[in-house]
Amino acid sequence: MKKKLSIRNNGMIWILPAFLFLIIMIYYSIFFTFNLSTMDWDGLSPTMERVGFANYTKMFKDMVFWKAIKNTIVYFAITFVVQNFLGFVFAAILHSDVKLPTVHKCLIFIPTILAPATMAPVFRLMFSPQGMLQKFFDFVHIPITVDWLSKPQTALYVLMAIVVWEFTGMSFILYYAAMSQIDKEMLEAAQIDGAGNIRTLWTMVFPGCKGTTVSLAMLGVIGALKTFDIPYLITTGGPDHATEFLGTYIYRQGIRQSHLGYAAALSVMLLVMAVVGAFLTNKANKGD
Amino acid sequence: MLRIKSKRKKILLQILLFVMTLPYLLPLLQMFLGSLGGRGFYNYAAVWNTGVVPTYFRNSIIISAGVIFIVYVLSMTAGFGFAKLNILGKEAFFWLILVALTLPEVILLTPLFVTFQRMHLFSTFFSVIFPLAALQLPFTILLIRNFDAGIPSELMEAAKIDGATTTQAFLHVILPLTKPIGSAVAMLTLINSWNSYLLPLLFLQKPSMQTVTLLPQYFQGEFTNDQTKILAAAVLTAIPEIVAYLCMQKNFERGMSAGALK
Numbered sequence: 001m002k003k004k005l006s007i008r009n010n011g012m013i014w015i016l017p018a019f020l021f022l023i024i025m026i027y028y029s030i031f032f033t034f035n036l037s038t039m040d041w042d043g044l045s046p047t048m049e050r051v052g053f054a055n056y057t058k059m060f061k062d063m064v065f066w067k068a069i070k071n072t073i074v075y076f077a078i079t080f081v082v083q084n085f086l087g088f089v090f091a092a093i094l095h096s097d098v099k100l101p102t103v104h105k106c107l108i109f110i111p112t113i114l115a116p117a118t119m120a121p122v123f124r125l126m127f128s129p130q131g132m133l134q135k136f137f138d139f140v141h142i143p144i145t146v147d148w149l150s151k152p153q154t155a156l157y158v159l160m161a162i163v164v165w166e167f168t169g170m171s172f173i174l175y176y177a178a179m180s181q182i183d184k185e186m187l188e189a190a191q192i193d194g195a196g197n198i199r200t201l202w203t204m205v206f207p208g209c210k211g212t213t214v215s216l217a218m219l220g221v222i223g224a225l226k227t228f229d230i231p232y233l234i235t236t237g238g239p240d241h242a243t244e245f246l247g248t249y250i251y252r253q254g255i256r257q258s259h260l261g262y263a264a265a266l267s268v269m270l271l272v273m274a275v276v277g278a279f280l281t282n283k284a285n286k287g288d
Numbered sequence: 289m290l291r292i293k294s295k296r297k298k299i300l301l302q303i304l305l306f307v308m309t310l311p312y313l314l315p316l317l318q319m320f321l322g323s324l325g326g327r328g329f330y331n332y333a334a335v336w337n338t339g340v341v342p343t344y345f346r347n348s349i350i351i352s353a354g355v356i357f358i359v360y361v362l363s364m365t366a367g368f369g370f371a372k373l374n375i376l377g378k379e380a381f382f383w384l385i386l387v388a389l390t391l392p393e394v395i396l397l398t399p400l401f402v403t404f405q406r407m408h409l410f411s412t413f414f415s416v417i418f419p420l421a422a423l424q425l426p427f428t429i430l431l432i433r434n435f436d437a438g439i440p441s442e443l444m445e446a447a448k449i450d451g452a453t454t455t456q457a458f459l460h461v462i463l464p465l466t467k468p469i470g471s472a473v474a475m476l477t478l479i480n481s482w483n484s485y486l487l488p489l490l491f492l493q494k495p496s497m498q499t500v501t502l503l504p505q506y507f508q509g510e511f512t513n514d515q516t517k518i519l520a521a522a523v524l525t526a527i528p529e530i531v532a533y534l535c536m537q538k539n540f541e542r543g544m545s546a547g548a549l550k
């Protein structure tokens with residue numbers, strides 16, 4: 001009996017170091033945040049005041065919180081579709097007979113490896129009246145002023161374009177890998193039978209990559225909720241909270257304004273949404 | 289994948305690919321051209337002559353190396369345990385990892401700020417290395433678990449019959465086969481630790497300890513917002529990453545496909 005138990009448990013020692021590390025760093029922080037979310041604390045005073053769920057009731061009445069949620073949803077819906085569509089099309093084209101595949105692959109993936117902090121000044125310039133877009137519009141005599149980052153109506157869309165630029169490489173590389181597993185002969189047979197390229201892509205290749213699409217959906221949900229660097233560095237959540245996300249709002253409340261209890265309540269909310277989102281997409285994956 | 293017969297359509301596809309790729313190149317062009325504005329390559333000399341660039345690079349290298357080391361060791365062992373060994377309550381542990389995967393960096397700031405100050409770890413490299421490694425681990429454990437699951441169990445059983453312990457089987461059978469996923473994990477971890485901005489910004493207060501992602505800000509102060517030099521600094525930080533990626537590109541691709549499929 002004892003022997004059997006030890007065999008059944010022989011993996012524990014292998015995962016234990018990683019788990020201890022995660023518990024100390026991550027689960028401790030989650031616990032700390034839960035506790036802090038019921039406090040009123042400015043980070044400096046030696047005592048915290050317990051306020052129960054006051055921070056949470058404040059949150060539900062906070063217009064900026066809802067604005068951040070709305071921005072996250074719009075942002076996720078649009079970037080998810082555009083980024084994965086582009087990644088999928090790139091993968092299909094680069095699996096076909098084209099010239100210079102490696103050059104294109106690298107150009108698509110390089111944005112993924114560059115730091116948002118490095119690229120932020122570039123994008124601030126690019127989408128300003130001094131940037132290359134403005135020069136282009138001036139050159140072809142189209143009367144457009146490129147001040148989209150300073151306008152609440154357009155700033156979020158510029159950020160989405162930047163995010164798509166950054167993460168298409170990820171979608172591409174995963175679809176590219178998934179497509180190399182698809183049975184080429186079956187596709188050829190369908191094509192000989194007269195199915196067009198777009199039809200085979202839609203009815204055979206895309207369903208064949210379903211697992212990848214689901215993984216990307218899960219990473220996308222988590223990524224959208226985690227969004228911080230790009231809005232913080234390019235627009236700092238503005239103008240007028242037009243590009244506010246939960247991450248930037250937690251930072252604003254917690255680090256900038258020292259409302260640590262309130263920031264913790266926002267953090268708990270963010271974590272709950274991320275876990276529920278991951279759970280639902282994971283379930284969708286197992287569902288069929 | 290796409291079946292193209294006529295020569296004309298082949299050329300059209302090539303043009304389509306080029307037109308689609310162009311937007312990915314433009315920001316890089318803007319970065320490079322912008323960095324040459326005003327006094328051309330003199331901007332690079334001005335950035336280099338401040339003397340801070342090597343320091344910031346050194347710090348980023350120290351941090352990335354530390355994070356890669358922790359992540360590699362812990363996720364290799366844990367991924368192996370998950371894929372090939374029996375663990376009581378595996379499902380529960382799996383969920384603990386999934387929850388950790390969803391955790392945004394910004395949530396860690398206050399708890400770690402308070403804790404590191406109490407433990408006198410604040411403003412040491414550890415205060416950035418530990419959280420970065422913890423944030424990276426869940427994803428790399430999942431990748432390695434998926435990869436290891438694809439390795440035939442017979443290989444390990446054969447080694448066991450020959451008298452090898454689990455540790456020996458891991459070191460001599462599994463580890464040599466994990467090179468592709470190992471590169472992918474190292475590359476992803478390098479990207480995330482090299483690119484991390486928020487933790488170094490808040491936890492490394494001394495200028496002598498700051499990292500490359502804080503260079504643009506340094507130059508904003510130093511050159512009173514001279515865009516051209518800020519962009520020259522951006523180019524200098526981007527180059528090592530691009531070179532590292534190009535060197536590991538083949539292995540990285542193979543690892544990502546093997547780890548991510550499932």
